[in-house]
Amino acid sequence: MTRGRAVAATALAAAVLLAGCAAPRPPVATAEAPARWHALLPAEPAAGDAAPRADLARWWQQFDDARLAALVAEAQASSPTLAAAAARIAQARAARAGVDARAWPALDANASALRGRPDLASPTATRLGAELRASWEVDLFGRLDAxxxxxxxRVDATHADWHAARVALAAEVGTSYVALRACEALLDPLRADARSREETARLTTLAAEAGFRAPAAADLARASAAQARFQAEAQQQRCELELKALVALTGADEARLRDALAEGRARVPRPAAIAVDRVxxxxxxxxxxxxxxAQRVAAAAAEVGQADAERYPRVTLAGAVGPARLDAGALATQGTTWSLGPLQVTLPVFDAGARAAGVDAARARYDEARAQYALALRQAVREVESALVTLQGTAARALDAQRASDGYEASLRATEGLHRGGLASLFELEDARRTALAARRDAIELERERVTAWISLYRALGGGWAPTDDAPTGTPSASADGTAVAGPSR
Structure with missing residues (x-):
């Protein structure tokens, strides 16, 4: 048997004896979802009214307002959050490629030149050589595989994180846009109320100066007008803040955004219904x-196996081959040099518990990942249940809120007529105004709450994401595109 065959036979025997000793990994256990929803599901919409499940990923486009879809598209095109998430995908792919590379033999090339006399008995000589060196770790215990x-x-987790960021961004833009429109819808009646109270204050002051009304009535009317102006200005400030939030989310020029949102002002958009799985x-x-x-739990489980494999022997094999030439006076020779080996087995003997501590730390990270998954699951269930409860509650209150608003508005108009005819006091008019305005505010707030609940349900259901959805590819850029470099596959 030649030397090369003997070395190969030794390596094969070691592989046969040790291959069955792969480091164990903990199970990738996950928490269980509840058997059913405890909140009532939305009523099944009529045929043609529901958004198809496949369209949930573009749910915001099914509002009756095209401006919302444009805002979401603009936000996603320029979001630093999505760009950062895409950059994390690129990092994870690069890390995966680096780990994959360690499973393959490493090749290094070197060249050398030497001229001199190695001893007094030897002539001056020139030695030239080039060599290709290879080294390879035999992954008998699954360390590199783990x-x-x-x-x-980790790559799969970052893919899912990018989609989660996309869903969250669309929901945030939708919520902010609905809040702006609801704010505008309430601002208009507040301004109209302020104008009405100012006119009442003017007429009451004239009547008091003529002696037809008590001075206290004029004071009350002016105070009421001041309060109405205060409420309108406060509401205008809230609307400005909502607009600023949209500017920050979309990265749009504020002047251009104001012009784009001028159309459709004060109209709360209405969404399409979403079907919810009963399971x-x-x-x-x-x-x-x-x-x-869940992918982070799987990664942590694999890392436990990787840390455990560090406690087992490590087997490496090296080799080299290359041409060489020797010139020593009249003597000149050349040929190919090669070597196979050494076949090296490194046995851990004593490390003061460092490797065992590494295993314990990996198991602790695995336990943490499982706990984080269980927490995320509970939070997901809570979000869906909360959205369903809000939808049910707002639906139950919608008719009464509208009836109250319409009824108090009619009562206000009647009281204004009576006041002009001297048959109702200013106190009665002010009470009717406050009641009508409060009912109007409740109706608008209820409408905003209901639309926001649909958006929350969209987000709680994952925004139409599926495990087969592709992640972004390309080079990530903080300026905007939310993409990442594709990595090699194993």
Whole structure:
């Protein structure tokens, strides 16, 4: 048997004896979703009214307001949050490629030149050589394989994180836009109320100066007008803040955004209905944040196996081959040099518990990942249940709120007529105004709350994400595009 065959046979025997000793990994256990929803599901919409499940990923486009879809598209095109999430995808892919590379042999090339006399008995000589060196770790205990599995799970987690960020951004833009429109819808009656009270104050002051009204009535009318102006200005400030929030979310020029939003002012958009799976596990399977948490559990489990494998022997094999030439006076020779080996086995003997501590730390991170997944699942269930409860509650109150608003508005008009005819006091008029305005505010706030609940339900159901959805590809840029460099696959 030649020397090369003997070395190969030794390596093969070591592999046969040790291959069955792969480091164990903990199970990738996950928390269980509840068997059913406890909140009432939205009523099944009529045929043609519901948004198809496949369109949930573009749910904001199914509002009766095209401006919302344009705002979401602009926000996603320029979002630093999405750009950062895409950059994290690129980092995870690069890390995965680096781990994958360690499973392959490493090749290094070197060249050398030497001229001199190695001893007094030898002539001056020139030695030239080039060599290709190779080294390879034989992954008998699955250390490198576990590292790759962990890196791959981290990549999948960052993919899901990017989609979760996209869903969250669309929901945030939608919520802010609805809040702006609801604010405008309430601002108009507040301004109209302020104008009405100012006119009442003017007429009451004239009547008091003529002796037809008591001075106290004029004081009350002026105080009421001042309060109405205060409320209108406060509401205008809230609307400005909502607009500023949209500017920050979309990155748009404020003047251009104001012009774009001038049309459709004070009209709260209406969404299409969303169908909800009756089985919570199926509904929550669409959430990218839960998928990311599950992938982190898988990565942590693989890292436990990787840390455990560090306690086992490490086997490496090296070799080299290359041409060489020797010129020593009249003697000149050349040829190919090569070597196979050494086949090196490194046995951990004593490390003062460092490797065992590494395993304990990996297991602790695994336990933390499982706890984080269970927490994310509970939060997801809560978000869906809360959105369903809000939808049910706002639906139950909608008719009464509108009736109250219409009724108090009619009562106010009647009281104004009586006041002009001297049949109702200023106190009665002011009370009718306050009541009508409060009812109008309640109706608008209820409408905003209901539309926001639909948006919250959209977000709680994952925004139409599916595990097969592609992640962004390309080079990430903080300026905007939210993409990342594609990495190699194993």
């Amino acid at each position: 590292a790759y599995d962990a890196a791959r799970a 919570p596990a199926q509904a929550l399977a669409q959430r990218p944040d839960l998928a990311a948490a």
